[in-house]
Amino acid sequence: MTILPHPDLSSLRDAVRGDVQLPGDPGFDQAHRPWNLAIPQSVLAVVEAADAADVAALVRFAAAHGLPVAAQPSGHGATGRADGAVLLRTSRLDGIEVDPLARTARIGAGVRSGDLQRAVAPHGLTALPGSSPVVTVTGAALGGGLSWFGRAFGWMADSILSAEIVAADGTPRHVSATSDPELFWALRGGGGDLVIVTSLELRLHPAPALFGGRQLWPATAARQVALVFRAVTEQAPPELTLWLELLSFPGNQPLIAIDSTFLGEESAARRLLEATDSLPAPLSDTRAVLGVDELGSITAEPVDPGPGTSRAELLTRLDDEALAALLETPIAPLMTAQIRHLGAAFAQPSDSPHGPLDEPYGLYLFGVPSSEEAAEEIGHRQAELADSLPVSGRTPLTLLAPSQDLSAALPDASVQRLRRLKHERDPRRTVRGNVGIMG
Numbered sequence: 481m482t483i484l485p486h487p488d489l490s491s492l493r494d495a496v497r498g499d500v501q502l503p504g505d506p507g508f509d510q511a512h513r514p515w516n517l518a519i520p521q522s523v524l525a526v527v528e529a530a531d532a533a534d535v536a537a538l539v540r541f542a543a544a545h546g547l548p549v550a551a552q553p554s555g556h557g558a559t560g561r562a563d564g565a566v567l568l569r570t571s572r573l574d575g576i577e578v579d580p581l582a583r584t585a586r587i588g589a590g591v592r593s594g595d596l597q598r599a600v601a602p603h604g605l606t607a608l609p610g611s612s613p614v615v616t617v618t619g620a621a622l623g624g625g626l627s628w629f630g631r632a633f634g635w636m637a638d639s640i641l642s643a644e645i646v647a648a649d650g651t652p653r654h655v656s657a658t659s660d661p662e663l664f665w666a667l668r669g670g671g672g673d674l675v676i677v678t679s680l681e682l683r684l685h686p687a688p689a690l691f692g693g694r695q696l697w698p699a700t701a702a703r704q705v706a707l708v709f710r711a712v713t714e715q716a717p718p719e720l721t722l723w724l725e726l727l728s729f730p731g732n733q734p735l736i737a738i739d740s741t742f743l744g745e746e747s748a749a750r751r752l753l754e755a756t757d758s759l760p761a762p763l764s765d766t767r768a769v770l771g772v773d774e775l776g777s778i779t780a781e782p783v784d785p786g787p788g789t790s791r792a793e794l795l796t797r798l799d800d801e802a803l804a805a806l807l808e809t810p811i812a813p814l815m816t817a818q819i820r821h822l823g824a825a826f827a828q829p830s831d832s833p834h835g836p837l838d839e840p841y842g843l844y845l846f847g848v849p850s851s852e853e854a855a856e857e858i859g860h861r862q863a864e865l866a867d868s869l870p871v872s873g874r875t876p877l878t879l880l881a882p883s884q885d886l887s888a889a890l891p892d893a894s895v896q897r898l899r900r901l902k903h904e905r906d907p908r909r910t911v912r913g914n915v916g917i918m919g
């Protein structure tokens with residue numbers, strides 16, 4: 481589809497100091513694509529803001545011209561809602577200031593999870609990283625955010641202490657629990673559809689030692705491995721997190737893995753994971769003492785853009801029937817089927833749009849669509865698996881599929897409260913998140 485320059489965009493280059501790419505510019509094709517290449521995206525322009533003041537200038541310009549602005553640092557969570565908007569890239573908002581004594585960090589909105597982990601690791605501290613080091617902390621935390629360490633410290637969003645934002649009319653503001661309790665509540669898991677965040681102040685957590693890695697077996701051992709996974713998770717302290725991964729790479733034998741992290745000493749981790757020693761010898765075992773900046777190596781997810789189709793669910797239990805359904809047939813054409821152990825701090829009271837996460841396990845089904853037919857087959861297999869498992873019907877906001885809306889992630893009272901805020905703070909719908917508050 482050819483996108484013609486919007487008549488009002490000719491003056492965009494005068495309005496902001498950052499890089500502006502318009503349709504027809506040599507860099508536009510590359511610049512406008514999201515990380516998830518399975519999502520086509522027709523945007524009006526791409527602006528790489530120079531700094532926070534430049535973000536404010538962009539939002540003022542957009543508000544004055546009746547244009548939506550979509551912050552999309554990476555496009556890991558692209559849903560297609562950036563269509564028709566000016567796309568804001570935040571990679572130049574990359575400052576990180578760590579206060580090791582106060583255990584806090586102030587980060588620019590473009591900071592990626594792996595960059596923050598590298599900055600805090602020398603201080604024996606950690607933020608709350610998920611599986612990928614290349615998603616932004618801001619994008620994940622605004623959606624609640626599931627971290628390796630969420631069982632110990634809760635939602636990523638629970639660690640937000642304050643934010644610098646640009647309101648929908650272009651006014652920069654500081655938001656905290658005392659300065660604007662309602663917006664502060666919304667920022668802790670309500671998504672990115674209300675304001676543009678330019679920086680976050682985050683609580684950091686102690687991580688004096690970390691042990692973790694992947695144990696990998698052929699799928700012929702799947703039942704034994706899954707039973708041990710369940711037994712270990714049932715006894716696990718909050719510092720221990722296990723994910724079960726069914727893996728299927730075309731042309732290779734199907735595999736099963738237990739990925740683990742333990743915030744503590746190796747000896748204690750090995751004791752807690754002792755049951756895995758009774759399993760057949762693994763094909764490989766990467767478990768080792770790790771730095772908190774090495775977590776991305778555990779699942780080794782691709783860092784470069786590529787197409788992906790995912791479906792996420794939350795499981796109410798992992799009983800024998802559920803395990804049998806999960807393992808009954810090979811997962812192909814899916815590439816991975818992941819079960820994350822949740823619970824512990826996730827289930828504690830949380831004054832956030834989501835509230836406590838009661839389900840003890842999360843399910844993430846991922847495939848790489850090489851064609852439209854392949855995408856359909858992946859979707860069919862995802863539905864088949866989800867239908868056969870005890871799903872609660874909810875999906876964490878950061879993992880919503882493009883076809884899902886906010887009500888799939890948040891309680892109805894939170895959706896209504898966010899709608900009132902959207903109406904009040906962004907009546908002209910200038911800010912466009914990947915998950916729309918109004919639907």
Ligand SMILES: Cc1cc2nc3c(=O)[nH]c(=O)nc-3n(C[C@H](O)[C@H](O)[C@H](O)COP(=O)(O)OP(=O)(O)OC[C@H]3O[C@@H](n4cnc5c(N)ncnc54)[C@H](O)[C@@H]3O)c2cc1C
Pocket residue numbers: 551552553554555556557558570589609610611612614615616617618619620622623624625626627671672673675676677678781878879912913914915
């Ligand atoms: C390989 C992979 C691994 C993942 N692992 C995890 C995981 O372990 N845990 C987890 O919870 N999620 C995970 N996710 C989901 C991921 O956290 C979400 O897709 C998240 O939105 C990514 O943030 P991003 O900023 O990098 O993505 P983007 O797609 O660039 O942004 C997503 C949305 O965040 C909002 N946003 C971002 N920046 C701003 C800003 N400055 N102001 C206002 N709104 C903003 C916008 O609504 C935007 O559309 C994973 C996704 C992938 C593809």
